Amino acid sequence: MHRAIAERDVAETAMTEDEALDLYREMVRAREFDNRALALQRRGWMSGYPPFRGQEATQVGVAHAMEQSDWLVPTYRSNAAQIARGVPMSDLFAFRKGHAEFQSGHDIPVFPQAVPIATQLPHAVGLGMASRHRDDETAILTLFGDGATSEGDFHEAMNFAGVFDAPVVFCCENNGWAISLPRERQTASETIAGKATAYGFEGVQVDGMDPIAVAECVADALATAHESGPVLIESLTYRLGAHTTSDDPSRYREEDPELPEWRTGDPVERYEAYLREQGLLDDETVTEIREDADATVDAAVEHVDAMADPEPGEVFDHVYERLPAELQRQRSAVQSAGDSTQN
Ligand SMILES: Cc1ncc(C[n+]2csc(CCOP(=O)(O)OP(=O)(O)O)c2C)c(N)n1
Ligand SMILES: [Mg+2]
Numbered sequence: 539m540h541r542a543i544a545e546r547d548v549a550e551t552a553m554t555e556d557e558a559l560d561l562y563r564e565m566v567r568a569r570e571f572d573n574r575a576l577a578l579q580r581r582g583w584m585s586g587y588p589p590f591r592g593q594e595a596t597q598v599g600v601a602h603a604m605e606q607s608d609w610l611v612p613t614y615r616s617n618a619a620q621i622a623r624g625v626p627m628s629d630l631f632a633f634r635k636g637h638a639e640f641q642s643g644h645d646i647p648v649f650p651q652a653v654p655i656a657t658q659l660p661h662a663v664g665l666g667m668a669s670r671h672r673d674d675e676t677a678i679l680t681l682f683g684d685g686a687t688s689e690g691d692f693h694e695a696m697n698f699a700g701v702f703d704a705p706v707v708f709c710c711e712n713n714g715w716a717i718s719l720p721r722e723r724q725t726a727s728e729t730i731a732g733k734a735t736a737y738g739f740e741g742v743q744v745d746g747m748d749p750i751a752v753a754e755c756v757a758d759a760l761a762t763a764h765e766s767g768p769v770l771i772e773s774l775t776y777r778l779g780a781h782t783t784s785d786d787p788s789r790y791r792e793e794d795p796e797l798p799e800w801r802t803g804d805p806v807e808r809y810e811a812y813l814r815e816q817g818l819l820d821d822e823t824v825t826e827i828r829e830d831a832d833a834t835v836d837a838a839v840e841h842v843d844a845m846a847d848p849e850p851g852e853v854f855d856h857v858y859e860r861l862p863a864e865l866q867r868q869r870s871a872v873q874s875a876g877d878s879t880q881n
Contacts, residue, residue, distance in 0.1 A: 543748045543812045551750050552757070555818055557602070561749040562813055563827050564598040565806050568618035570831040571627055574839065575617075575634065579783045584634040590615045592747075592778030595805035596711050597681070598622045599752025603760060604679055609647040611662040611680035613655075615711070619681060620648055627838035636848045638856070647676075656686040659695035659708070666704030666768070677705040677763040679756070685716025687730055696770070700737035703767035707759045708734075710770065711746065713777040714797060718790035734770035746773030747805040776802050850876045 548558045572589050579587040590597065593615065601622030604610065610623055617630050624646050632641045639650045652658035662680035669676040686692055687710060699706050710730050714721050727733055734741030740762070744755040752773060759769035776797065780787050794802055813819035854861060854869045861869065 543745070543750065543808065548750075548816050548818065552754055553750055558750065558813065558816070559818055559823075561598055561602060561753070562809055562819065563831075564601070564618075564622040565594040565749065565809060566827050567831040567834060568594045568598060568621055569806050570828070570835045571617060571621060571630070571838075574835045575631070576779075576783065578631075578839070579634075584631075585636075586783050587634060588615050588782040589779040590618050590777075592776045592805065593711055593713060594618050595749040595809060596709075596746040596752050596773040596775045599749040600679060600681070600709055600756050602749070602753045603756035605677070605760070607647065607676050608760065609649065609662070609665050609676060609678045611649045611658045611665070611678060612651050613658065613681055613683065613686075614651045614653050615683070616651060616681045620651075623648060627835060628841040631838055631842045632845060635842060635845075636853075637842075637845065638848075638852065641845070656682060656689035656691035656695075658682065659686070659691050660698070662706050662708075663695045663699045663702075663704050666699065666706040666763075667702050669705055670703065675764070677707065677760050679707045679709055679760070681709050681711060683716060684710060684712040684714070684721050684724055684730060685719065686710070687733060688724055696734070696737040696768075699768040700739050705763040706768045707756065707763050708768065708770045709756065709759075710772050711775055712772050713775050714794060714801075715777055715781070715791070717781045717785065718787075720791075729772060731770060731772040734768075737768075739768045739770065741770040741772065743772045743774060745800070746775030747800060747803070747808060749805075749809060774801055775805075778802075778804065849873075 548555060572591050575587045576589055578584055597616060597618035601619050604623065610619060612619055620630060621627060625644060625648055626642045629640050629642050633639045649658065649661065658680055659682060662678045666678045669678065696708065698704065712721065712730055716724055729743060731741030731743045742755060745751045755771060759771055762769050810819060810824065851869050851873045854865055
């Protein structure tokens with residue numbers, strides 16, 4: 539397993555000191571976004587939100603290792619990876635407020651967040667096969683949860699990727715839970731990484747609470763993807779918060795005594811302590827980074843606040859070329875309900 543924190547100095551890793559500090563900056567920005575999103579949801583600003591608290595190191599490490607031209611194919615919990623890839627926070631807030639994704643019109647190679655579990659995996663493999671076919675040197679990285687590995691789409695995607703040598707890195711964020719179902723009840727496999735064996739390629743585990751370890755592991759996997767074909771990464775992380783704002787985890791878990799402390803602790807605090815030990819971070823820089831993150835989040839929220847609310851009927855756009863009759867009826871009903879509210 540790739541590990542760096544407490545076992546290696548930054549100088550012994552592939553990171554420069556600036557890069558190591560950048561990882562921290564991105565983790566803090568992600569944490570500020572997550573905290574604000576939760577607060578906004580509680581105020582009724584948006585209807586629901588799936589917090590990623592605990593998974594910052596994995597997602598930021600992933601984004602750091604990717605080339606600008608590589609595709610990210612994310613899930614609903616991948617906001618930190620998207621932000622670290624450069625997607626404006628305002629796009630992510632606007633999406634949660636009901637707007638179509640990517641209002642800014644950015645040209646970062648990122649798919650929309652998939653909510654139906656594992657459906658993004660065949661899409662990622664299709665992108666990878668197209669890239670291989672066209673010889674365009676692009677690799678694909680897709681994120682998904684431990685629960686997603688029980689879906690048919692996961693197995694079909696892994697199978698196609700193995701057969702066609704698709705340049706895809708499958709990065710499973712094993713956060714220990716699929717809503718209220720613990721990992722042990724999800725699969726009888728000893729590890730999720732081990733599932734790759736059945737499809738003829740390599741699976742590796744990484745300490746998902748360590749952004750340097752994740753970045754190194756993903757960089758290796760992307761190199762393999764370019765050279766020969768797919769890799770499965772199992773990033774051992776933890777969901778510190780609720781599944782979504784509609785969930786109450788105290789109903790099904792109090793603590794996880796089975797899991798080691800490094801896995802259930804706060805990755806932002808842990809990385810901050812490491813950088814301080816390394817002499818790369820002091821109080822002044824921490825304050826500056828936090829204030830900067832706070833100001834970025836403020837600006838994103840202000841930007842979305844200034845946008846007109848989306849039309850309710852927009853939810854029917856972009857699915858069918860010609861809307862079926864039943865959906866036409868539903869759209870009319872939604873639109874006339876909207877009209878009567880405005881009158
Ligand atoms: C096809 C499908 N089935 C069921 C659901 C309901 N659902 C939403 S999240 C979730 C659990 C997913 O767990 P995991 O893959 O571990 O991801 P995590 O939420 O932990 O990030 C389920 C079953 C869904 N969104 N899509
Ligand atoms: Mg999970």
